[in-house]
Amino acid sequence: MQRWARAVGPERGTVFVVDDRDRGGLLRTFEQLLGLPGNLLQPVPDTANRSPTLAETEMLRNLNVEFRGNGLPDELHSQLVRYGAVMHMKNTCTSGSEEVKIGTP
Structure with a gap:
């Protein structure tokens, strides 16, 4: 939080x-912060919210390098990678306990 506070000011940050x-x-x-009616926001049932494994991250990193290196349009990248490969991976692949997780500091 300190890094963000230095960048944007502590009064402009909220921690959840x-x-x-x-x-x-x-x-x-x-909803409360935005003054919206309760239960207006609904979860999307077909999406998983898990962190990618090290192998998945490396695969996506390499895919991004290839996309950028070949000058392919951002729109195609979003369609194929962000909303294609990433969503498919998150919703259909399961990471086992033997998978290497990415540690964060």
Whole structure:
């Protein structure tokens, strides 16, 4: 948070603590902050919210390098990579306990 506070100012940042036991908690919090009616925001049922494994990240990184290196349009990248490969991977592939996870500092 300190890095962001230095970049944009501490008065412009908000920290959310997510409780995995309350799947709708984050949506309810945003509704409250934005003054929206309760239960207006609904989760998208067909999407997973898991972090990619190291192997998946490397595959996507290499795919991005190829896209950028060949001057392919951003629109095609979004269609094929972001909304194609990434969504397919997140929603159909499962990461096992033996998969290498990416550690964050």
